[in-house]
Amino acid sequence: MAESGPLYLGFDLSTQQLKGVIVDSQLKHKHEAKVDFDADLGEKYGIEKGVLTNPSEGEIYAPVGMWLEAVDLVLSRLREDGLDFSRVKGVSGAGMQHGTVFWSQQAENLLSSLDAKKSLVEQLEPSAHKDERKGAFSHPDSPNWQDSSTQKQCDKFDAELGSPETLADVTGSGAHHRFSGPQIMRFKAKYPEHYKETSRISLVSSFLASVFLGKFAPIDISDVTGMNLWHIKEGKWNEKLLALVAGGEDGVAELKHKLGHVPEDGGASFGHISKYFSQRYGFAQDCNVIPMTGDNPATILALPLQASDAMVSLGTSTTFLMSTPQYKPDPAYHFMNHPTTAGLYMFMLCYKNGGLAREHVRDAINGNKTDRSWDKFNEIALSTPPMDQKSSSDPMRMGLYFPRPEIVPNVRAGQWRYEYDSSSNKLNQTSAEQSVDADARGIVESQMLSLRLRSANLVSGHEVNGEKLPPQPRRVYLVGGGSANPAIARIIGDVLGGAEGIYKLDIGGNACALGGAYKAVWGCERRGKQTFEQLVEERWDEDAFVKRVADGYRPGVFEKYGEALKGFAAMEKEIVKSTSEGATTTGGVFMKNEHGQGAKN
Numbered sequence: 001m002a003e004s005g006p007l008y009l010g011f012d013l014s015t016q017q018l019k020g021v022i023v024d025s026q027l028k029h030k031h032e033a034k035v036d037f038d039a040d041l042g043e044k045y046g047i048e049k050g051v052l053t054n055p056s057e058g059e060i061y062a063p064v065g066m067w068l069e070a071v072d073l074v075l076s077r078l079r080e081d082g083l084d085f086s087r088v089k090g091v092s093g094a095g096m097q098h099g100t101v102f103w104s105q106q107a108e109n110l111l112s113s114l115d116a117k118k119s120l121v122e123q124l125e126p127s128a129h130k131d132e133r134k135g136a137f138s139h140p141d142s143p144n145w146q147d148s149s150t151q152k153q154c155d156k157f158d159a160e161l162g163s164p165e166t167l168a169d170v171t172g173s174g175a176h177h178r179f180s181g182p183q184i185m186r187f188k189a190k191y192p193e194h195y196k197e198t199s200r201i202s203l204v205s206s207f208l209a210s211v212f213l214g215k216f217a218p219i220d221i222s223d224v225t226g227m228n229l230w231h232i233k234e235g236k237w238n239e240k241l242l243a244l245v246a247g248g249e250d251g252v253a254e255l256k257h258k259l260g261h262v263p264e265d266g267g268a269s270f271g272h273i274s275k276y277f278s279q280r281y282g283f284a285q286d287c288n289v290i291p292m293t294g295d296n297p298a299t300i301l302a303l304p305l306q307a308s309d310a311m312v313s314l315g316t317s318t319t320f321l322m323s324t325p326q327y328k329p330d331p332a333y334h335f336m337n338h339p340t341t342a343g344l345y346m347f348m349l350c351y352k353n354g355g356l357a358r359e360h361v362r363d364a365i366n367g368n369k370t371d372r373s374w375d376k377f378n379e380i381a382l383s384t385p386p387m388d389q390k391s392s393s394d395p396m397r398m399g400l401y402f403p404r405p406e407i408v409p410n411v412r413a414g415q416w417r418y419e420y421d422s423s424s425n426k427l428n429q430t431s432a433e434q435s436v437d438a439d440a441r442g443i444v445e446s447q448m449l450s451l452r453l454r455s456a457n458l459v460s461g462h463e464v465n466g467e468k469l470p471p472q473p474r475r476v477y478l479v480g481g482g483s484a485n486p487a488i489a490r491i492i493g494d495v496l497g498g499a500e501g502i503y504k505l506d507i508g509g510n511a512c513a514l515g516g517a518y519k520a521v522w523g524c525e526r527r528g529k530q531t532f533e534q535l536v537e538e539r540w541d542e543d544a545f546v547k548r549v550a551d552g553y554r555p556g557v558f559e560k561y562g563e564a565l566k567g568f569a570a571m572e573k574e575i576v577k578s579t580s581e582g583a584t585t586t587g588g589v590f591m592k593n594e595h596g597q598g599a600k601n
């Protein structure tokens with residue numbers, strides 16, 4: 001008998017891919033499809049790893065037309081996968097954070113009168129088809145989160161409210177190159193005519209929601225906190241920061257109009273799907289468009305995350321995410337509104353040097369041949385003792401591994417190695433040129449020590465079998481490509497702990513698109529004031545959805561890494577200081593110190 005019952009669609013529009021995942025009301029994964037920008041559309045749009053670059057100005061951006069083409073393509077792939085679109089009752093999802101899309105004056109007319117026989121890109125971005133007709137965008141490109149062209153604007157943002165600390169207190173973050181406020185400010189200065197012609201500025205998430213809605217969709221309550229423009233505690237735009245972007249108070253009303261109203265409820269439907277999608281693909285006419293959010297906020301929705309649980313996303317970048325009722329902002333990290341639950345926040349650390357840096361070490365260990373296997377890396381990582389300390393009288397060995405300029409801490413690209421004697425608290429820099437074998441464990445330890453250092457204030461003690469454990473996450477959940485690696489999971493447990501252990505999401509698809517699909521379920525099926533957490537917990541199938549992949553807290557080992565933390569913090573300080581003294585130009589961007597007036601990646 002054919003299956004019936006509602007289905008929900010979640011998207012993840014990220015740097016390199018558009019993924020679509022279908023779940024049912026019980027959160028069970030049913031279908032998925034993806035478009036890989038390089039493989040499917042790379043030649044046509046001239047992109048590499050999903051983006052175009054202008055290194056002389058530190059610019060990284062993506063053509064919006066390519067994303068539109070990907071939307072039609074991913075839906076046709078879902079159809080090929082057997083999806084019955086008439087059962088889809090809700091659409092939500094995520095977009096990579098911070099990116100902006102600039103709509104033209106005729107955009108809403110075009111969005112609401114799409115012809116189902118033609119593609120989205122033909123009608124909304126004719127320039128992508130070399131047609132000179134005016135399209136729906138005042139500029140064809142969207143700045144990417146890896147862009148670092150906004151140093152001047154970041155300096156002004158950090159100064160505007162008095163200090164980076166105050167900016168972080170108000171908006172949840174100090175100024176960062178990729179954040180939308182500094183990006184819009186630069187766009188206005190570089191393209192004044194395009195800015196004037198802009199009727200609406202969307203984030204990547206609200207851009208995608210607008211396409212499905214057939215009119216402008218508001219910016220989401222969580223994603224808005226990745227802009228450096230939203231006063232988190234007051235729940236409204238910060239007028240001073242808007243004036244900074246607009247070039248004076250006179251421009252504030254116009255900018256506010258371009259940004260639009262931000263609704264508080266992350267679950268309230270924006271309305272029914274545009275008829276383009278019901279006519280072309282057969283979506284139910286009453287399918288709801290639920291607010292789409294940022295990729296990181298959507299990722300925390302893939303699990304019924306409890307306070308003191310942590311998620312480590314081991315993708316291209318490494319991100320560390322926690323859902324917490326505490327609001328303790330600092331310019332070194334980010335606090336954002338929780339995407340579904342008022343009174344909760346998302347704590348986030350974001351590193352550019354994640355998977356790529358680990359791959360560098362893997363390739364060096366494999367002799368830089370064509371072997372891309374992780375076997376040798378894993379074997380060496382597990383046979384190396386914690387901190388490469390063969391006996392307790394040996395110093396601990398540690399380092400920083402940054403093939404790209406890093407966000408946390410804010411330093412230029414480079415590699416540094418140190419020895420640390422915890423009994424005398426002595427730190428010595430050693431040669432960067434040494435055997436790469438110790439780096440297999442070393443790079444994972446280094447990345448995890450950085451997470452432990454910065455999340456220490458947010459974790460608490462736990463009692464397991466009557467025994468009181470030191471402050472650490474209750475569970476650590478791994479997501480992203482690197483979560484497949486058992487050796488990495490084991491070392492993460494050693495360094496970060498985890499009172500109940502290390503877990504991995506065991507459902508198909510990816511966490512971010514799944515979180516988006518769950519958000520659609522919640523938006524459409526919640527009863528009264530039922531929170532997202534209550535709904536997901538009620539339908540959660542622990543045995544089917546997650547898998548315990550490694551031990552967490554190991555007595556003695558966790559404490560040893562606690563000792564290493566002091567040396568690690570001192571090492572970072574020394575590197576930040578030495579790199580800011582000899583300020584270096586990396587990729588056309590002037591890099592300086594962590595909290596001062598230097599670059600914020």
Ligand SMILES: Nc1ncnc2c1ncn2[C@@H]1O[C@H](COP(=O)(O)OP(=O)(O)O)[C@@H](O)[C@H]1O
Binds near residue numbers: 016315356359374481
């Ligand atoms: N077995 C593995 N061990 C370690 N890293 C892995 C493994 N499999 C994939 N990866 C890493 O996962 C990363 C890609 O993760 P993914 O979540 O797909 O990326 P994105 O963030 O772009 O969506 C790559 O850096 C790759 O090296």
Ligand SMILES: O=C(CO)[C@@H](O)[C@H](O)COP(=O)(O)O
Binds near residue numbers: 013
């Ligand atoms: O900038 C941030 C978070 O602040 C990044 O996490 C981007 O949001 C990453 O996007 P993808 O890796 O999904 O492309």
